Amino acid sequence: GAVVSQHPSRVICKSGTSVKIECRSLDFQATTMFWYRQFPKKSLMLMATSNEGSKATYEQGVEKDKFLINHASLTLSTLTVTSAHPEDSSFYICSAPMDREAFFGQGTRLTVV
Amino acid sequence: AQKITQTQPGMFVQEKEAVTLDCTYDTSDPSYGLFWYKQPSSGEMIFLIYQGSYDQQNATEGRYSLNFQKARKSANLVISASQLGDSAMYFCAMRFYTGTASKLTFGTGTRLQVTL
Numbered sequence: 001g002a003v004v005s006q007h008p009s010r011v012i013c014k015s016g017t018s019v020k021i022e023c024r025s026l027d028f029q030a031t032t033m034f035w036y037r038q039f040p041k042k043s044l045m046l047m048a049t050s051n052e053g054s055k056a057t058y059e060q061g062v063e064k065d066k067f068l069i070n071h072a073s074l075t076l077s078t079l080t081v082t083s084a085h086p087e088d089s090s091f092y093i094c095s096a097p098m099d100r101e102a103f104f105g106q107g108t109r110l111t112v113v
Numbered sequence: 114a115q116k117i118t119q120t121q122p123g124m125f126v127q128e129k130e131a132v133t134l135d136c137t138y139d140t141s142d143p144s145y146g147l148f149w150y151k152q153p154s155s156g157e158m159i160f161l162i163y164q165g166s167y168d169q170q171n172a173t174e175g176r177y178s179l180n181f182q183k184a185r186k187s188a189n190l191v192i193s194a195s196q197l198g199d200s201a202m203y204f205c206a207m208r209f210y211t212g213t214a215s216k217l218t219f220g221t222g223t224r225l226q227v228t229l
Contacts, residue, residue: 104158
């Protein structure tokens with residue numbers, strides 16, 4: 001069945017560095033990928049929508065230069081957290097819609113120290 | 114504006130009993146889909162059940178059933194014969210099909226604890 005593979009599952013990085021998170025669609029082509037952020041014990045908040053071959057659409061309040069999204073192919077979307085700070089520590093998860101469903105990656109737990 | 118509301122931050126249920134997790138929504142769009150996801154402590158989002166706004170019958174998937182009351186705009190999840198492994202966060206979500214980006218909007222979640 002359709003699967004979204006997200007890597008890495010956990011990452012610890014130093015403040016000021018950049019971290020790239022990848023989401024790959026397996027066995028299907030994802031023209032759209034949604035990127036969510038989840039704080040501890042909170043709900044998933046949509047950050048941005050990436051579309052293959054075009055610029056991502058960011059939700060209000062999300063810094064475009066901070067969270068760079070690239071959707072260069074139909075099977076790969078990436079989120080890069082640039083110049084990471086401790087407040088960027090969170091759980092990030094991607095999701096690709098297909099038909100009536102939405103397939104989620106496994107999530108990435110980012111810790112910035 | 115579209116909105117999903119889960120009013121139960123936490124629920125307890127005894128093993129083998131049934132439990133209902135509440136979800137209400139607000140939308141003026143006629144076409145939408147309602148989802149329930151389970152999120153264990155590992156963080157993955159596990160799809161449980163789906164109900165389309167035009168579906169005539171309530172959705173069922175094994176021990177999960179969705180009590181869809183369109184006029185009341187509610188889509189409660191019923192878990193029958195609870196198991197210890199059902200302990201997790203449960204999110205109700207709504208997806209809209211009008212427009213080009215059919216994104217999911219999530220409720221605040223309900224933490225379910227299944228006890229012996």
